[in-house]
Amino acid sequence: MHRTVPSLPLAPSVKVKLINAGFQVASDLIDMRPLQLCKEAGISQEEAVEVLQMLRDDGQPHQQRAATESLTALDLLHQEQALGSIVTFCSALDDALGGGVPVGKTTEICGSPGVGKTQLCMQLAVDVQIPVCFGGLGGKALYIDTEGSFLVQRVADMAEAAVQHCTLLAEDTEQRQALEELTVEKILSNIFLVRCHDYVELLAEVYLLPDFLSEHPEVRLVVIDSIAFPFRHDFEDLSQRTRLLNGLAQQLIQLATQHSVAVVLTNQMTTRVSNGQSKLVPALGESWGHAATQRLILHWEGLRRLASLYKSPSQMEATIQYQITVQGFRDAPDEPRPTPATSAVSSPSGNHSKHPRMEDRS
Amino acid sequence: MVILREGICPGINEEFIKALQSEDIKTVEDFVSCNPEELAQKCSLSYKALVAVRRVLLAQYTAFPVSGADLYEELLSSTAILSTGNPSLDKLLDSGLYTGEITELAGSPGSGKTQVCFSVAVNISHQLKQTVFYIDTKGGMCANRLLQMLQSKTPNMEEQMEALQKIKVLRVFDVFSLLACLQNLRSNGLQKASVGGGSVKALMVDSVSAVLSSMLGGKQNEGMSLLMQVAGELKMIARDFSIAVLVTNHVTKDGNGHLKAGLGQSWSHVPRTRVLLQRIEGAETSSLRTATLTKSSRQACHLVEGFDLCHWSEERRTSISGKRKLEERSKP
Numbered sequence: 001m002h003r004t005v006p007s008l009p010l011a012p013s014v015k016v017k018l019i020n021a022g023f024q025v026a027s028d029l030i031d032m033r034p035l036q037l038c039k040e041a042g043i044s045q046e047e048a049v050e051v052l053q054m055l056r057d058d059g060q061p062h063q064q065r066a067a068t069e070s071l072t073a074l075d076l077l078h079q080e081q082a083l084g085s086i087v088t089f090c091s092a093l094d095d096a097l098g099g100g101v102p103v104g105k106t107t108e109i110c111g112s113p114g115v116g117k118t119q120l121c122m123q124l125a126v127d128v129q130i131p132v133c134f135g136g137l138g139g140k141a142l143y144i145d146t147e148g149s150f151l152v153q154r155v156a157d158m159a160e161a162a163v164q165h166c167t168l169l170a171e172d173t174e175q176r177q178a179l180e181e182l183t184v185e186k187i188l189s190n191i192f193l194v195r196c197h198d199y200v201e202l203l204a205e206v207y208l209l210p211d212f213l214s215e216h217p218e219v220r221l222v223v224i225d226s227i228a229f230p231f232r233h234d235f236e237d238l239s240q241r242t243r244l245l246n247g248l249a250q251q252l253i254q255l256a257t258q259h260s261v262a263v264v265l266t267n268q269m270t271t272r273v274s275n276g277q278s279k280l281v282p283a284l285g286e287s288w289g290h291a292a293t294q295r296l297i298l299h300w301e302g303l304r305r306l307a308s309l310y311k312s313p314s315q316m317e318a319t320i321q322y323q324i325t326v327q328g329f330r331d332a333p334d335e336p337r338p339t340p341a342t343s344a345v346s347s348p349s350g351n352h353s354k355h356p357r358m359e360d361r362s
Numbered sequence: 363m364v365i366l367r368e369g370i371c372p373g374i375n376e377e378f379i380k381a382l383q384s385e386d387i388k389t390v391e392d393f394v395s396c397n398p399e400e401l402a403q404k405c406s407l408s409y410k411a412l413v414a415v416r417r418v419l420l421a422q423y424t425a426f427p428v429s430g431a432d433l434y435e436e437l438l439s440s441t442a443i444l445s446t447g448n449p450s451l452d453k454l455l456d457s458g459l460y461t462g463e464i465t466e467l468a469g470s471p472g473s474g475k476t477q478v479c480f481s482v483a484v485n486i487s488h489q490l491k492q493t494v495f496y497i498d499t500k501g502g503m504c505a506n507r508l509l510q511m512l513q514s515k516t517p518n519m520e521e522q523m524e525a526l527q528k529i530k531v532l533r534v535f536d537v538f539s540l541l542a543c544l545q546n547l548r549s550n551g552l553q554k555a556s557v558g559g560g561s562v563k564a565l566m567v568d569s570v571s572a573v574l575s576s577m578l579g580g581k582q583n584e585g586m587s588l589l590m591q592v593a594g595e596l597k598m599i600a601r602d603f604s605i606a607v608l609v610t611n612h613v614t615k616d617g618n619g620h621l622k623a624g625l626g627q628s629w630s631h632v633p634r635t636r637v638l639l640q641r642i643e644g645a646e647t648s649s650l651r652t653a654t655l656t657k658s659s660r661q662a663c664h665l666v667e668g669f670d671l672c673h674w675s676e677e678r679r680t681s682i683s684g685k686r687k688l689e690e691r692s693k694p
Binding site for chain 2: 003004006007008009012021022023024028040069070071072073074076077079080098104105106237239240242243244246247249250251253254256257274286287289290291293295310311313314316317
C-alpha cells in the first residue's frame with residue numbers, strides 16, 4: 001500500500017506518536033505485531049491493535065476498489081439508466097426533473113410553511129412503491145420525521161388514489177397480477193417511519209443508516225422531513241452547526257451512491273436582508289446550499305403554487321406550477337374548468353405556465 | 363523521516379540497528395545528524411563502518427539542486443495548455459488550463475462550477491482526445507449530461523462513446539478516501555491509464571471543499587494537516603505527471619458581505635489561478651454567468667468575462683442576442 005501515515009483515518013494523537021517513531025508509509029507498519037508496535041511507537045496495546053486492524057481492512061479488496069477503481073463515463077451512463085427515478089405524479093415536475101426524483105442523488109426541497117413540502121415527501125413515499133411493470137421502482141421507503149408532521153390518514157388517501165390510478169392503467173396480465181398485491185395496507189406497511197426529536201438523534205440515525213440499508217436492500221427512498229428543524233433552534237455555535245451539516249451531507253450522498261437510494265431532504269426558508277431589501281432564501285446558511293445535489297424551491301405566487309428547479313447537474317432551470325388535491329401532489333390544470341374542480345386550490349386563469357418562466361423568485 | 367531498517371543499505375544489520383536504538387537513534391535523520399566519532403565510542407561500533415554507512419545514506423536520501431536553465435528547458439518541453447472550449451474563459455485563463463498547475467473555480471450554489479467542469483472535460487476528451495480523471499465528492503457527476511453535451515458537438519455515436527470512455531470517474535465522499543485515491547493515482551493509477559492509450563492530461567476534483575470544510579475549525583486539530591496533505595498530493599500529481607488540475611470550491615461571505623472563496627487563507631495559496639463564478643444580477647434564471655479572475659500569476663487580477671453555459675463554444679455576444687437565444691431554447 002502506498003498510503004502515507006498522516007493520511008490514515010486514525011486518531012491524531014496516535015498518528016503523532018507513529019510519525020515520531022519514524023513510520024512514514026503504511027507499508028512500514030503492515031508487517032508489525034501489536035506488541036512490537038506498542039514498544040516502538042509508545043502507544044497502548046489497544047491502540048496498536050486498532051491501527052493494525054484498520055490497515056488490514058484497508059487492504060481488503062472491497063475498500064481498495066472503492067478508492068482505486070475508476071468507472072468510465074460510459075459505464076456510469078449505463079448505471080444511471082438502470083437506476084431510474086421516482087415519479088411525483090405531477091408530469092410538469094417530472095419533466096423538469098428529467099423523469100422524477102433521481103435515485104442515487106440527494107434532492108433538497110425548500111419552501112415556506114404550507115406550500116407542500118411534506119405533501120410531496122409523502123407522495124414520493126407512495127410513488128416509490130409503484131411496481132416495476134407500471135414503470136415504477138417497486139421499492140420501500142424510509143421516512144425520518146423530525147417535525148411530527150407525518151399523517152397516516154393522508155398517506156392512506158394518497159395510496160388509495162395511486163392504486164386507483166394504476167388500476168386504470170392496467171393493460172396486460174402481468175400488470176393485473178401486480179395490481180392484486182398493491183393494496184393500501186401493503187403500501188403503508190412498506191414505509192418505515194422513524195421519529196427523531198433533536199439533532200443528536202438525527203445524527204445517530206444517519207450514522208446507523210448504512211447497516212439498515214444493507215439489511216433492507218429494497219429501500220429506494222430515504223426522506224428526512226425536515227433537516228432544518230432540529231438545527232435551527234438550540235444551536236449557539238453556528239460554525240459547529242455548519243460543520244455538522246457538511247459532514248451529514250457527505251454521509252447522505254455516500255449512502256445515496258453506495259446503496260442506490262434517492263435521498264430527499266426538506267428545508268425551511270428564512271429572510272435575508274440586503275441592500276435595504278428582504279428576500280426569502282433557504283435556511284441553514286450559504287454553505288448548506290452546496291450540500292445537496294439538486295435543489296427544488298417551492299413558493300407561492302398569489303394563490304398559485306410554483307416549483308423552481310434552482311440547482312441541478314443535469315437539468316436546466318425551470319419553474320412549473322403544481323397543486324395539492326385530495327389525491328395528493330398533482331399537475332395544475334391548464335385552463336379553468338367549467339365544473340367546480342376537486343382541487344383544494346384552483347388556479348386563476350391567465351398565464352399558462354407550460355413554458356419555464358423567467359421571473360424574480362423573491 | 364525514514365526509519366532505520368536492516369537492508370536499506372549494505373552494512374546495516376540487526377546488531378547495528380540494536381546498538382543504535384540503545385542510543386535512541388531510530389531514523390536516518392537522527393543517524394546523519396550525529397557525530398560518527400562519538401557514536402563509535404558510545405555504541406562500540408567501528409568508526410569506518412559508521413562513516414561508510416553515513417556516506418551511502420546521504421547519497422540515497424539527499425535532494426540534488428537543479429539549475430534554472432535546466433528547469434526552464436524541462437518546463438518548455440513538458441507544459442501544455444489545454445483549451446477549455448469557451449473563448450471567454452480561455453481569455454481569462456490566458457489561453458487555457460496549464461499543465462503542472464492547479465486552477466480553482468469558486469462560486470455559490472447553482473453558479474455553474476460543475477457545468478464548467480463537465481464542459482472542460484468534454485472538450486478535452488472529444489476535441490483534444492486526451493484522458494481526463496474526474497473525482498466526484500458530491501454526487502454531481504451525471505453521465506447523461508456529458509452525453510447531452512457530446513451530442514451537441516457531434517452526431518456521430520462512435521465518437522460520443524469514445525469520448526465518454528476517455529473520462530474516468532472516481533467517487534469518494536470523505537477526506538481520507540480522497541487522500542487514498544490521490545495517493546493511489548500517484549503511485550500506479552496514472553501510469554496504468556496512460557499505457558492504455560491516450561495520455562492523462564487533466565484531473566478534476568469536484569469539490570475539494572465538500573470533504574474538507576467539515577474537518578476545519580472548532581476543536582479539531584487535524585483539519586489543517588489534512589488540507590495541506592490534499593494540497594501536497596494535488597501539486598505532486600500536477601508536477602510529476604504534467605497534468606492540469608482543476609478543483610472547485612464553495613464560497614462564503616466576508617465581513618462586508620462580499621463573496622470570497624472558501625477554505626480560508628491557507629488554501630488560498632495552493633491554486634495558481636483562481637476564478638470566481640457568479641450569476642448575473644437581475645437575470646437570475648438565465649444561463650449567463652460572469653467569471654472573475656481573483657488570483658493569477660499571468661494576468662492582471664479582477665478581469666471579468668461573461669459567458670453562457672448553454673452555448674459553450676461560442677463567443678459571448680451582446681446581452682440582447684443572448685436572451686433571444688435563451689427564449690429559443692426554452693420552447694419545448
